[in-house]
Amino acid sequence: MGARLERSILDLLAQRDEGKTICPSDAARAVGTADGWRDLMEPARQAAQRLVEAGEVEVTQRGEVVDLPTARGPVRIRRAAPRSR
Numbered sequence: 001m002g003a004r005l006e007r008s009i010l011d012l013l014a015q016r017d018e019g020k021t022i023c024p025s026d027a028a029r030a031v032g033t034a035d036g037w038r039d040l041m042e043p044a045r046q047a048a049q050r051l052v053e054a055g056e057v058e059v060t061q062r063g064e065v066v067d068l069p070t071a072r073g074p075v076r077i078r079r080a081a082p083r084s085r
Helices: 002-014 024-031 037-053
Strands: 057-061 076-079
Touching: 002 024, 002 037, 002 057, 002 076, 024 037, 037 057
Parallel strands: none
Antiparallel strands: 057 076
């Protein structure tokens, strides 16, 4: 399920304009059932964290990048800013 959630996050972000965000619930809804997506919220957050660690995405609150494991409340996910070399 984790890989499906990661792919869902990346697919949803690919459909958005650069800099736009999604909610973890968007990925949970895309992968889960109409009645069961809420059970996927924590796995969706875990999938987002794995993508953060891979440098694929950033997690934000009120537009500021936050550390997902310590963040409380609603978060948003966006593609990571390109790293300068």
